[in-house]
Amino acid sequence: MRQLCAVVTLAAISLPGFAADKKASRKPTLAQQVTVILADPAVSRAHWGVYVSTLDGKPVYGLNDGQYFVPASNNKVFTTATALALLGPQKTFTTCITAEGIYATPAALAGNLVLVGGGDPNLSGRSFPYLSPSQRPKPAPPAADPLQYLAQMADQVAASGLKVINGDIVGDDTLFPWDPYPEDWAIDDTVGDDGSPVSALTINDNRIDVTITPATDPGKPATASFLPAVPYYSLELHIITGAPGSATRISSERDLGSRTVRLSGTIASDAKPYIESLAIHDPAEFAALALKQLLEARGIEVTGKAVARHRLPVSPAPK
Template identity: 30%
Template sequence: MTVRGGHPVVALATVVLALSSCAARHTTGARTPTRQEAIANLDQHDQLRRDLRAIFSAPTVDHGVWSVAVHSLQRGETLYRSNSFRLQVPASNQKVLTTAVAAERLGWDYRYTTQLYATGPIAGGQLAGDLIVVANGDPTINPRHPQRWTAFDDWARQLAAKGVRVISGHLIGDDNAFAEPGWGLGWSWDDFALGYGAPVSALQYHENQVEVLVGPALEAGQRPIVSVSPPGSGLTIDYQVITAPAGADSFVSLERIPGATVLTVRGQVAVASPPIRDTAAVPNPTTFYLTALREALSRHGIVVGGSTIDIDDVARPLDRSQATLLLEDQSASLTEVIDATNKWSRNLYAETLLRSLSPAGAPATTEAGLKVLAETLRSWGVSNNYYLARDGSGLSRYDYLTPDALIGVLTYMWLNPGLAENFRSTLPVAGVSGSLARRMEGTTAEGRVWAKTGSMSQVRSLAGYVVTTEGEPLVFAFMVNGFRVPQREIDAAMDRALLRLVTF
């Protein structure tokens, strides 16, 4: 193994080879190949390298900075490597590290907990005090999880069954399990307005975002129809959008200064054109959560006499030692959380997982989670020379990863019986599910590639597993930064490489 450009690759290659050797020892029917077979294998390898080199150096895509690694999990061999030691902005491939470490440290059966406390007695249908909601980051109360989407109504029914009809005090949200603010280091300020840049919070509802629907008016020049759902976002709409003549282009952008509540909607929608859908982050996830819970209580005949209050705005310190626990709720399992994180690349889920790695006893922070992440990766043999992690989702432009680091993590997960099958099942499948559902459909790669996608401006990444038509498992990582062609051309190059690997 060599040292290139001052970047050592020995340590990580050693762990990958060691893990892969372990896999080879468990391969049934293994035998020493004959001389002719060994020569044929060398010819196969040489042809694979030539084919992959041709794909990644094609004139349409070779101006980008590529980093690539392909490894056989069965043979314990590196099949192809190009700049695999080079640090690249990974986009959502950062989630591979976050979800792998979360699975190892928290366990697949881990669940988030929400508790509802009463600060006064219940008598004659009245709770004479406040109702306090305490949670530690459950991200699953949203339509992606149908059984969880009814959680607020379920709680309201349980409270009604306990005889609660009136809450004389306030509805208070205790979000102190997570430190504020809920953004990651290195996020662009203009991402904060959008759904994918929503801050994490200990109390999370509808992924801390709303859908913004912008539809045309009946005549050009009139103000379009703008709707925001679900209600209670705390946003005020600044209409800087018009209805354009029929046949004109339609485009909309959303802007909000961090800390403000005014959402500016700019652009135009043409007469008779379909409405444009986008998502916007809410300014205060806790009050958004409490507003929705208050509505659910009302639907079940429970009236809140006081206000909905973020614990940060409570005038006096709350003492829960004398409060009564009315109910305790648990989220969907970690398996389901990681499945949504990887298949649909949900940033909020990834940031929640990272904070959940924080040691107990203090508000969870990104920094504490990153420390645990680094300790875990080091125990797997993945040196911090091969990555720079600044958040859990990859939204930060300060994140850097190498294909070698991704290969090390993915190899560890594949060879760990307690992690392998569940982890692979959370990854998008080519032509079948998640962010790869529309890629490689109807090809030999359909159903044979499990991989996490990553996408930002001038950034594209893809890392995961391939099972060849001969049944050989491979692990791969493709990363490219700084390209100037449409992303679909980069995707096409990666797909061609995967089609070639499938037939290896």
Template identity: 30%
Template sequence: MALNSCIRVVFHLVLIVFFLITSLHAQPLEQKINLAYQQFERNPMLKNGIASFTVLDAKTGAVVFSKNGNIGLATASTLKTITSAAAFYILGADYTYQTQLYYTGQIVDSVLTGDIVIKGSGDPSLGSDRFERTKESLLLTQWTHAIVKAGIKKINGSIVGDDLLYGGQKAGPRWIWQDLGSYYGAGISGLNWRENLVDVHIQPGKQVGAATSLRSTVPNVSYLKIVNEATTGSPGSGDKVYPYSAPYSSLIYLRGSYGIDLRKPIQIALPDAAYDAALRLQLNLERQGISVRQPATTGELLKLSGKGVPEEGKTLLIHQSPTLADLVYWFNQKSINLYGESLLMTLAREKGQISDTDEAADILRDFWVTKLGLEKGTIKIFDGSGLSPENRVTTMTMAKILAFIRREPWFTAYYKSIPVYNGMKMKSGTIGGVLGYTGYQKAANGTELVFSLLVNNYEGTAYNMRQQMFKLLNVLK
């Protein structure tokens, strides 16, 4: 009898546990999200911060859950989701940039009395190694071949990088000084080149705190003066070197620390991409025995000297960029700010306005306000990449945009561009004190969801905050 009693007790306990689990799984999705969010917002890391979380039914647009969904918060790189979506709408998935190589003057006895001009169209991928057709070595070979084919053996002029489409090279006016010289803060130009980056190889000292030494740059940018003040960091501390410069700087300071066990280059922003493109072509021509009489120059430098880029000339070659769909893939997958700012300015130009970044951002905002009937206060942006700490967008607006675009013919290409984190299709965002995730997820009950989660002014490490955010987002699975 005692054994039977024990069996009955165990059986009842098993039933209770079963019904509890069944009840939990049977909870409406909204209730499960609400319980998970309540636990999330009680985290001490948010004691002096704020979080916003919005979840929508992707098919109907109905609100599944929203807390602080109408409060504008800094977005970091989650802003790229709405910049890239607008690019698909305005430019089209098959849009390409055209970079023209032409010459001015006359060719007599294989001597060109004139200039070779590389006319930029704002292509962010020119010279990038992300695509076979855009690689620097291939482009220089093609341009050189086109010049040779035209019968030119000597140039009594210059190689000119025409960067005047947007008034020279510019960085986001709302970006902070510490970011401008870093790879992710590279300014954009009408003639971008090699994603406007330079690799810098640093040798750590023999002990923590010792000075580091500058070994080399790739490519050689000896026309710039790089002052290395970086010190040797502790093992595992990684790259904490900040390059201080800005567009058209000729002096760059490296400050911070470089881990004693680190063996990889740091990347810094190229202050004048158009000049570097013109210089690389000149050097390549000279290696092929074609002399260039005058030094490489740019449209901006010619303008400053009171001259201008010749408007008329004979086309030697037109380089066509990869399609917008291909560019957006890397833009979102690798969160390349240069692509975001280039797309932003292209959108403005397509709308008939060549303007500065602030005005271009207004065009992007107004596009979405009109398209979805949003209130202007729900989307206040100052760039296309999310690097500005002044950007403010509500999670409700971001989620609405992601739900709205699912009906578009280009959505498959857009969806492909969104990275995978925590087993979920979502774009991340990180700047000082800001973390965010925005994307798509199918719930266990089959409901297609779109969501946006932003956290501002959290305490503790970014890693720990991410783990808490993933724990909350897991309830959508």
């Protein structure tokens, strides 16, 4: 795919290296302005593709515009616009819980309880509508529970009178094929939250945050906690508290497919808690584990495990 840039209005641009002149004929051309921008040492070593057109599609300027580039995050603009155009602004997504099996009694299910993902990207504590930082209330209110909607569903299950599930809690994301990562990603792309897998069952943006808090005394180990507080990852923590005012340097590692995260580095004794955001390796499995934990907290016994149900790309979509 080609990388595109927005339409440029020349009169609105003023760049170092070009003296202001009242005569329109002496204004720098768009090509000259792009040349100045790309000559900056901060960006000159990158490979750039630029295509500028008028709103009716008439070409204005091109640089390497016939070449292909990795789309990167600007591709989100086009996919989001396409989804909005095809689905419409009133589109809703449904996430449901279903039972597989039979009820031995009204309070006991002999079979699995299945959380079925419907592609909802917003099962989180996110507030709507979005507010820019300058518009947000000060002081900021406490952050919402990232599992709040899953908790509401667990409340509904408990209200049904169910007390025992003799089976597994299944996270079902078969609406989308299980193809979580682009084929050209490196292994370390899958660790941080900007590399979260694609899934039809997305809880908290398929992200889990580790909050690292320094000890009071330098030389002591730091502590860490998860949000959401779901025991999905195990943590190997090798972070030492540094002297007041020292730099905070923290790195994270996780082997592909592993459920163990290694955090190492230093954090100053007077530093604020540091948040390391991690991608959830298997979002459907995580959702099942979170639901199992919420159900058990409401007095519902679950004899089985939390498991994921995926659909391979070559398999047909569910009916």
